[in-house]
Structures are given as structure tokens and as C-alpha cells.
Amino acid sequence: MKFDNALILYYRYLEEEKKYSHHTLISYQNDLSQLTEFLQSEYEIIDTNQVTHTILRTFLATLSQQNLAASSINRKLTVCRSFFRYLVRNSIEKTNPAANLKSLKKPKKLPVVVEKQKLFNLLDNEFKTELMPKDYRTILSVCTLFFIYHTGVRSAELLNLKYTNLDFSQNQIKVLGKGNKERIIPMTEELKTVLQEYYIPMRDTIAGSELFFVFENGKKIYHRWLYNTITEKIKEVSTQEHRSPHVLRHTFATHLLDEGADLNAIKELLGHANLSATQIYTHNSMERLKNIHRQAHPLYKNE
Numbered sequence: 001m002k003f004d005n006a007l008i009l010y011y012r013y014l015e016e017e018k019k020y021s022h023h024t025l026i027s028y029q030n031d032l033s034q035l036t037e038f039l040q041s042e043y044e045i046i047d048t049n050q051v052t053h054t055i056l057r058t059f060l061a062t063l064s065q066q067n068l069a070a071s072s073i074n075r076k077l078t079v080c081r082s083f084f085r086y087l088v089r090n091s092i093e094k095t096n097p098a099a100n101l102k103s104l105k106k107p108k109k110l111p112v113v114v115e116k117q118k119l120f121n122l123l124d125n126e127f128k129t130e131l132m133p134k135d136y137r138t139i140l141s142v143c144t145l146f147f148i149y150h151t152g153v154r155s156a157e158l159l160n161l162k163y164t165n166l167d168f169s170q171n172q173i174k175v176l177g178k179g180n181k182e183r184i185i186p187m188t189e190e191l192k193t194v195l196q197e198y199y200i201p202m203r204d205t206i207a208g209s210e211l212f213f214v215f216e217n218g219k220k221i222y223h224r225w226l227y228n229t230i231t232e233k234i235k236e237v238s239t240q241e242h243r244s245p246h247v248l249r250h251t252f253a254t255h256l257l258d259e260g261a262d263l264n265a266i267k268e269l270l271g272h273a274n275l276s277a278t279q280i281y282t283h284n285s286m287e288r289l290k291n292i293h294r295q296a297h298p299l300y301k302n303e
Contacts (some may be wrong), residue, residue, distance in 0.1 A: 001093050003036050004050050010086050031079040035059060048087055053097045056080060060101065070104040077101055111250035111280060112242040114234055116258070119149065119251060122237045129196065136202050136216045141229045143199040144213060144221075148230065148245055150191040151175070152252035152270055155226055155245045161212045168192060177271035185269055253281045 014020045014028060038059050039045040045055070063073045080098040087093040113123075126142045147158060157175050163176040171187040209218045226245055234243035249270070256266050266276040 001048050001087075003039075003046055003048055005256075006083075006087060006092060007032060009090075009092075010083055013086060027075075028079050028082075029150075032083060033077045034076070035080060036213045038062065048084075048093055051084075051097050053100065057097050058102055058224065060104075063103070070106045072214065077103060079240065091226065112240065113251040113254045114238055114240070116255055118237040119255075122195075122233060123149070124192050125236075126233070134202070139202060140215070140221070143194055143235070144226060145230060145233050145248070146191055146194045147213075147246040149252055150187045150188050152249050152256075154178075154183070154249060154271075157221055157271075158213060159221060159223065159226065162210050163212045164210070166195070166212065173273065178273070181271065183230070183268060183271050248264050250281075255279070259279050 010032075011025065012222065013027065014025055014217070015041050020028070039051065039055070043050070043055060043056075045051060060073060060077060063076065072106055077098065081096065081101070084093065084096040084098050088096050123146065126145060144158065147153070151173060153161075157177055161173075165176075166187070167173070168187070171189075171192060173185045173187055175183050175185055177183055203212070203214070205214065206218045207215060209220070212221050213221050215221055230245045230248060231243040233241075234247065253266050253270055256269070257263070261273065263278055263282065266281065267275050270278060
């Protein structure tokens with residue numbers, strides 16, 4: 001089938017059956033336009049049955065030579081696979097030439113963390129100054145900061161935390177994580193003090209919500225508010241680009257590892273399903289050690 005005709009059918013399928021958004025459709029169209037332009041200019045291909053596995057590999061290699069990011073190349077590959085899979089499924093073509101093409105390996109991004117002393121300064125400052133005023137919203141924002149760093153919970157886990165999930169007699173917190181899996185996180189004495197002496201006395205004046213973290217009207221706090229709150233708090237002590245609740249979660253894990261915590265224990269605290277997800281923090285700690293070594297070793301200093 002002519003490429004133009006095949007693409008018309010495919011785009012109609014994406015729009016009417018898959019219900020893709022306008023933005024996604026434009027993205028698919030741009031990727032496939034780039035493919036068809038390559039096929040026509042390099043191989044004079046105008047029919048879908050002329051495309052081979054080798055030709056598509058050459059297309060991906062050309063993209064790589066243009067210094068395109070691996071994630072962008074992999075996205076274009078995904079679109080190609082989807083397009084040719086559609087042709088095979090609808091008996092337009094017999095084989096999918098993109099089926100066995102391997103995605104490029106993306107370089108691992110190390111978790112961004114807040115430096116230990118900077119975070120300690122932030123917590124100390126918030127504890128001494130911000131908790132003094134009896135303003136509900138201010139205390140709520142400080143308590144969420146303390147809670148995430150002391151527990152390492154995800155944003156969604158904090159937002160959905162119930163009052164009954166906190167056991168102050170046993171100093172532990174029950175968290176419902178991904179896949180509805182429960183885990184127990186110890187409650188530090190500092191976090192317990194912040195919650196019991198500052199937040200809970202004000203929180204208990206609010207009726208009608210089983211959730212622990214709520215606004216003064218009893219309604220659930222939402223993700224954007226939490227994100228903006230934590231971002232602004234970290235901004236007080238750090239100029240780093242990434243500042244978010246998840247950065248605090250990364251910081252929690254990295255600081256535990258730096259202090260000698262067992263990797264399996266960190267895995268359980270974070271609620272990771274596999275140890276491989278937790279091992280990224282070992283790379284992060286090693287990079288931090290290398291940087292400290294470079295900055296402190298006299299041989300580097302003399303360079």
C-alpha cells in the first residue's frame with residue numbers, strides 16, 4: 001500500500017479508536033513524517049511493503065548520528081513498531097519490519113538529592129521559627145516537609161495517609177504503597193514531636209476527614225500544593241534545579257545509605273518491589289564520594 005494511504009488509515013485509527021489526544025497525534029505524525037522523508041530521499045520508497053528491517057536500522061543509526069537523545073530515538077522506534085503492527089493486524093502487510101529492532105539503552109540518571117547539611121539547616125530553621133506561629137497552613141507545610149524526609153514516602157502515599165495509620169504508642173506508620181502493598185515505617189522521635197506538639201492539636205479541631213494531612217477546611221491536600229510547598233522550602237537552602245517531594249524521597253534514601261544502612265532495609269522502607277530500583281542509590285553515593293575525594297585529596301588540590 002502507498003505510504004500516504006496507509007498513514008491516513010493509521011491516523012484515523014489513532015484518533016477514532018485509540019482516542020489519542022491532539023498533542024499525541026501531532027507527535028506521531030511528526031515522527032512518521034521524518035521516517036517517510038528518509039525512506040523517499042535515501043531509498044525512493046513509497047510503498048509500505050518495501051521497508052525492511054535493515055532499512056529501519058539504518059534510519060535509527062542516522063538519528064543517532066544526529067546526536068538525538070536515546071529517549072527520542074526510542075520514541076520514534078515505538079511509533080514505527082505501532083504503525084507496522086497496525087498494518088499487519090489489518091492484513092495490509094504480512095510482516096512488521098520494526099518488530100525485532102532493539103531500543104537504545106538510556107543512560108541512568110542519578111537521583112538528585114539535597115546536601116545533608118543544607119537540609120539539616122532547613123529543618124532546624126523550620127522547627128525553630130515556622131512552628132512557633134499558630135497558623136494552620138504554615139504548620140501543615142512544615143509538617144509535610146518533616147514527614148517526607150523522615151519517612152521517604154511518595155507524594156501519593158502522603159496525600160492518602162489516614163489518621164489511623166499512625167501508631168504513636170509503637171512509633172510506627174502504616175503506609176499503603178503501589179499495588180496496595182502495605183509497609184511499616186518507623187517514626188522518629190523528632191517527627192513524632194513535630195506532629196504531636198504542633199500539627200495534631202490543630203488538626204483535631206477539624207472534623208469530617210479520616211485523612212491525616214488536610215487543609216483547614218477539612219479537604220484533602222492536593223499534589224500541586226504539596227509540590228509547590230516542598231519546592232519553595234528546598235529553594236530556601238539550595239539553588240539546585242530539581243526541588244520536589246520526590247527529591248526529598250531520594251535524599252532520605254541516599255542519606256540512609258551514606259550512614260551505612262543496609263540496602264535491603266532501604267528497599268523495604270521505600271516500598272520498592274525489586275532491589276534493582278534501590279541500587280541506583282549506591283551509584284549516587286559513589287559519585288558523591290568521588291566528588292568529595294576530588295575536593296579534599298591533596299593531590300587534586302595541588303593541580
